[in-house]
Amino acid sequence: MLLITCPWCGPRDETEYHYGGQAHVAHPEDPSALSDEQWAAYLFYRDNPKGLFRERWVHSGGCRKWFNAVRDTVSYEIVETYVGAPGGAR
């Protein structure tokens, strides 16, 4: 079981969290301006890298806050957790 550091609460067991998929995939400003292909890319397509991956987690069993993490998909090591943009404050 991973030990994940919530930026607000500190290290907690993985079971307190829910996974939220790839991070930094913003809802488009004006969806109606997008083609079906562009909308489908937002809706359905996500990266699946081997190695470091920026992803979202929510501390659902704790403070209920969303945050971002950098996780190594090979070792599962969570290298960093942060709020907001990459490099943002903890």
Next chain:
Amino acid sequence: MRLSEGGRIDRSRTLTFTLDGEEYAGHPGDTVASALVAAGRVRVGDSIYLGRPRGVFSAGIEEPNAFLRVDGGAAMTTATTTPLVDGLSAWTLSGLGVLDEEPDDRVHDKHFCHADVLVVGGGPAGLAAALVAGRTGARVTLVDDQPELGGSLLASSGEEIEGMAALDWVGIVAAELTALPEVRVLSSTSAFGSYDDNYVLALEQLPSGAGTRLHHVRAQQVVLATGAVERPLVFPGNDRPGVMLAGALRTYLNRYAALPASRVTVLTNNSSTDELVVDLEAVGVAVTVVEAGRPDALAAVAAATAGQFAGQVLAVSGGWSPVTQLWTGRQGATRWDASLAAFVPDGEVAGQQVAGAANGAFDLDGCLWEGARAGAAAATAAGFSTSAPTFRAGSGATAAYAISPVWLLGDPADTGWQHEAFVDLQRDQTVADVAKALGAGMRSVEHVKRYTSAGTGADQGKSSGLVTAGVVAALTGREVGEIGVSSQRPPYAPISFAALAGRERGDLFDPERTTPVHDWHVEHGAVLEPVGQWLRPWYYPRVKADGTVETMDEAVARECVAARTGVAMQDASTLGKIVVRGADAGEFLNRIYTNAFKRLPVGSARYGVMCGVDGMIFDDGVTLRLAEDTYFMTTTTGNAAAVLDHLEEWAQTEWPELDVTMTSVTEQWTTVAVVGPRSREVIARVAPDLDVSVEGFPFMTFRETVLAGGVPARVCRISFSGELAFEVNVSGWHGRRVWEQVFEAGADLGITPYGTEAMHVLRAEKGFPIVGQDTDGTVTPQDAGMAWVVSTKKDFVGRRSHDRVDTRRPDRKHLVGILPVDGSRLAEGTQLVAAGADLTPPVPMLGWVTSSYFSPTLGRPFGLALIESGRDRIGSTVAAVVGDRLVDVEVTSPVFYDPEGERRDG
């Protein structure tokens, strides 16, 4: 026989037990196996597939033969790990247990804890590590699978540590560990799995077979001092009773003072058997030693045993393998150490140390030194400071280990013996089976394992895993180190499901949520239905005039009629309730719901549908506007938590600029729905200050009032049945009181409590869908016939998806009504096909029945269904597949009752 002195048994007490109905005796400190060995019995159950006679083979968890079923205990366990208790009754198994039909009502508990340093293994290395780490003040947990600390020292003789007998040193260390306030020692506890970030699971066997305690340990640092396991040798007849691992024989002799035979032949390829020979000779046993590497080794064994095994033991040793399961379970690497002929841990695992035999240090000095070093390193890494003291072994200590690797004894030119030379005793797999796997083209040990099943038994190939690789090497002329061993996965020790379940079974399996009115429902005979984690009244059967109890259909019909013609009441408290508050709450709901909420007047209510970003219906419910900046949202009962998560996700991650917060208040409110043409009279009685007239209290509005009796209430005019209806919301503290007040106020009108089934019938008659029953995550609001609830003037979550080519397809499945032509009631889920369809597969499916009930109002069964192009088929006929026949079904509008909506004002 039992030796008159020595061993770790308590001769002052005698314990009796039965095996296969036969009576035996032993002493505290014995295992079932050691008591059998002392009684001269090595024979256990026959082998699993071939039915060959087998004997006790080991003295520990690696046992492949001596499986038992214990009455009132484990359905399958090993005699070598079962502590003897008085009156125990056990039965031998042939390698396979049968799940006990009786519930396991022993105590199975869980314990969650943290440790600065977790030490696994209570042998010399683990003790040294725990002591050094414990002395720093670190929180240390030491787990050891034996009832007594000492590890290999329990089976040795003549060894000294710090100038005293080794077991005296163990006793002093154990006492010091027990006295250290931050140290916890868990004996009879097997660490069976090691997971990410040093999360280790360990199962403690409670004394006298009383049950188990499952420890979840999160440790900053882990020291693995798990020791080594001895390997057998492969030769024809190596499975006969009386063939035993040499180290096991030494354990029986020194730890249990149990001697299974007066003559012993030792067949060995390494120096670890030297001490066994000394110990055996010291008690007068005649020993013949045969070097496994001799060309005539098998002939020498035959000569020494004269082909006779009765009263004899053939002690075998193929060398020792470090126990690395917990290390490799964390993706720790291993390397082949040719001088040990074994795989040893290599590289690093974050926060872990390996010490002693588990690390390939097979001598006592090495174990003590590595243990002390690992304990100091772990404590230092956990933030405590120490310098590792050294513990010195005396002159009698285990000497340096030397091995001449031999795996397989047998004439390579002749293969006739191969089917009698076993690589895996538990799975009855022989050299012939391995040869067959190789002949079929298998090369990797992973493939050989799966082709033969060697290594897949209850013992998980603990002693045989590397032997299989050795046989592959011998048959193919390759090197063992290059072949490797198959992956080892948790659990290291067999764990019962009862232990994993712990107390989370029966009533404690899942939280059970009940409303403040729950006891009233039970007292009034409600049959309950689980909805999510809630228990809701399903229907309230009454005793009829003839003394019999109503069937469900009778009760539901009566409840429906009351709601349509008189007055009925339902506990609607389980609906999810979320207060949405903030200056931007209206804007937020506008973006969340498909329809508009920003301009909803204070005091009004509106039904809303929310979609996922994929445009599919996610939830629905009525939302009230309490104040300019405050809304009161209701959700479906089972989806309340998911809706709150959904709102939080959008508020936090997409629109952090909006001033809005969400608070779940589901359990703070009790909601009493009062339904039916006479509901107005009841509400007028319980809320005398309220103007309940149609003009004074219009549909889809709410009023704050104080009920007769003084309870403040929020009364809404909303309806899930199409009838005139009110919902009385009060603080949960007053829930039952107000429920009873309404019930009494309507008594002379025949007010009828109704459950979820009647609610379903009433709403289905009106064509109101239930999210999750009539929708399934592939249904848009347009599919469900609710285009009217989808705004075209504003953006909302999922809107763009409604313009996708796929969601605009004319042949999407639509929610429509169905009437089975023959008047039968179809099962929900029934598949719908074209009328008169040929039932030879494949049969094109048009859709399925999502809701199906008997309607007392219509006087017939009816239903809702999702049907391809359903709205275009209204008035036509499709067919329901019922078993192997077709039932014609008329497709209708989903609204069966009061399509003009004339009844909602009473």
